[in-house]
Amino acid sequence: MKTQRHENIFSLETQNYQYVLGAGKSGVYHLHWGGKCRIEDFETCELSEQNSNHSVLDFTKTEYVPFGGTMYREYALKCVFDDGCRDTVLEYDNCNIKTDCIEIILKDRKYGLSVSLIYKLFENSDIIERYAVIKNESDKNIVLEKAASAEINLPGERAYTIINSNGSWGGEFRKTEQKLESGTISYESRKGTTAHHHIPALIAAENPAEDTGAVYFAVLAWDGNFKVSAARDFSGKTSAVIGLNDFDFSKTLESGEEFRTPSVYCGIANGLGEMSRKMNEFAVKNVLPKRFAYENLPVLYNSWEATGFNVNEAGQLKLAKKAAEIGCELFVMDDGWFSSRVSDKSGLGDWDVSKIKFPRGLKPLIDGVNALGMDFGIWVEPEMVNPISELYKNHPDWTYNYKTRKPNLLRNQLVLNLTKPEVQKYILDFLDKLLSENNIKYIKWDMNRPFSEIGTDNLKNGKELWYRHTRAVFNIVDELKKKHTDVQFEACASGGGRTDLGSLSHFDMVWPSDNTDPVDRLDIQQGYSLLYPIKCMRAWVTDTNKEARPVSMAFRFAVSMQGSLSVGADLTKLTKAELADCKKYIELYKKIRHTVQFGDLYRIMNYAEDKIYFTGYVNKEKTQAVYFACTGANSFFNDRDVTLRFKGLDENAVYNVKSEYRKFRKSGAYLINRGIDISYCKPLESEIFVLEKE
Ligand code: DGJ
Secondary structure (H helix, E strand, O other): OEEEEEOOEEEEEOOOOEEEEEEEOOEEEEEEEEOOOOHHHOOOOOOOOOEOOEOHHHOOOEOOOEOOOOOOOOOOEEEEOOOOOOOOOOEEEEEEEEOOEEEEEEEEOOOOEEEEEEEEEOOOOOOEEEEEEEEEOOOOOEEEEEEEEEEEEOOOOOOEEEEEEOOOOOOOOOEEEEEEOOEEEEEEOOOOOOOOOOOOEEEEEOOOOOOOOEEEEEEEOOOOOEEEEEEEOOOOOEEEEEEEOOOOOOEEEOOOOEEEOOOEEEEEEEOHHHHHHHHHHHHHHHHOOHHHHOOOOOOEEEOHHHHOOOOOHHHHHHHHHHHHHHOOOEEEEOOOOEOOOOOOOEOOOOOOEOOOOOOOOOHHHHHHHHHOOOEEEEEEOOOEEOOEOHHHHHOHHHEOOOOOOOOOOHHHOEEEOOOOHHHHHHHHHHHHHHHHHOOOOEEEEOOOOOOOOOOOOOOOOHHHHHHHHHHHHHHHHHHHHHHOOOOEEEEOEOOEOOOOOOHHHOOOEEOOOOOOOHHHHHHHHHHHHOOOOHHHEEEEEOOOOOOOOOOOHHHHHHHHOOOEEEEOOOHHHOOHHHHHHHHHHHHHHHHHHHHHHHOEEEEEEOHHHHOEEEEEEEOOOOOEEEEEEEEOOOOOOOOOOEEEOOOOOOOOOEEEEEOOOOEEEEEHHHHHHOOEEEOOOOOOOEEEEEEEEO
């Protein structure tokens, strides 16, 4: 990794690539992102003469272009100055260069606006972190109406394929590929969290494939309203703007105040597989909260699917006993334990333990769980209130609302106005008390509805609520973590609505979907694995609807063992044989979980193309690997064999390969180049291959 400057050309060298930009009189221009070159060979770009048909800015590659002048395409920044002027002119002012970071400072001198563009490098990595810091150096207010994190320019003039997802609740991360021939493709959230629909990232490739073709990616670390806008201009060039959504966005910068945009992690990879491996490793090293980043996540039991709201001491202990017997290490009691919470209609906001369900308080349950050798975790939904609650009775003004409008009661609840310091304090205090008074080691932080009627009576600029809310959530989690250092936090929002690198900079893991059907889950998990760290993906084994689709325990475990294995089935209803199966697979998982959670991922075969999923995880030393083969719900191969070719192994090593059905010894080279022939004749068959280097 290296930074360099030659005249007004700036270069950042990652492990394998180079990013070059040039400062001209009227801005900062993009010069290169790709293979390494000599910095002396680059020339500064200066804007040429323009005419009324061709705005030069239409086809100039810029790094952070403001709204104004002849800028007619998507811009990164829009300001409104005190005198009503909405035209921003950024000129290059200065730079700061360190070995791992370049800061380019741009100024609108007339209005006292300064914009610092930050580019940061990381040891042994191809990722560059980018963000902007916008500062008001004048004595008047400046209103930001857009403040993106970065502009991304892709090389060449060919049309790129843009990869993202077209998800929904229960169907998160359904991968899509769209060729961007002309115009704009835009992905966004307007719901207050990242939501279930799109990934806050740009993934662009000319010919997307797992192992070949340059893939350019930029991943936004933000949980909230975001926008990724990729456009192809008339000359064939593709660029994108990524960051906070400008939908209903505004930020008043008072004199001396600065605004830092969320980070975007940008990189290049050879194929989608390499992109995932790079981002997985990078996130563990540089994004996840430090405390647990390198720890294997415990096998968790969660009560939601077994007991719903119907939780009590005896029932939870009954489940906990079984959970301990099969090898779970952490028992999480989900929704329903507090105040009047018997359904989703009441109780949110009143976080005292239900006297009816837990007349002796939580202590006997937690002690019981601890005596079984497990840690205890608990569910909360701190940002919400049910109108049927003491909190709402006492503080009806603590929600986002307009006095003149009837609120939309999605899931019978309202969103608390977290931009109010007193609301933040209430949440911090109740969680601090809960964690201080009880031996709780895990918080599942849920968030079950999008924002609506977004009125605030406390903010001068009401449109600031969107990002202020997200920052308040992050601050509360950070504060709690400072004091309760041994508590892990899971982010959940009706399943995967809060799955992004923003939450994963503060929470230790995520719940990627409420859909625990193992067949659907294979696609959801593959989509998740594109950019996000495997160890953070909680994956429950649950009961299946036997009439709709009977799925074996073996298959269910083969799916959930591809992330952070968890169990959500009603263990009190399982047969002895089924419980023995659970125990067997949990034991196996503990032997391979470090490889799954920290190894390199290979999506080798997928259902759409191969009628089988074959996915591998190889540890960094290539001494252990685990591969999961799962046929789909409709795979009838009958007389057809399938050849499984393994990836990621050491070609020169010999591996002992073991699965439930076979045991053999082969060289890495054979397994990679020839592979093994197997007949999977039935739908929903699975096989877990564990490879140990000799
Ligand atoms: C939605 C979550 O995604 C579920 O896992 C569960 O915690 C429920 N909320 C509880 O209300």
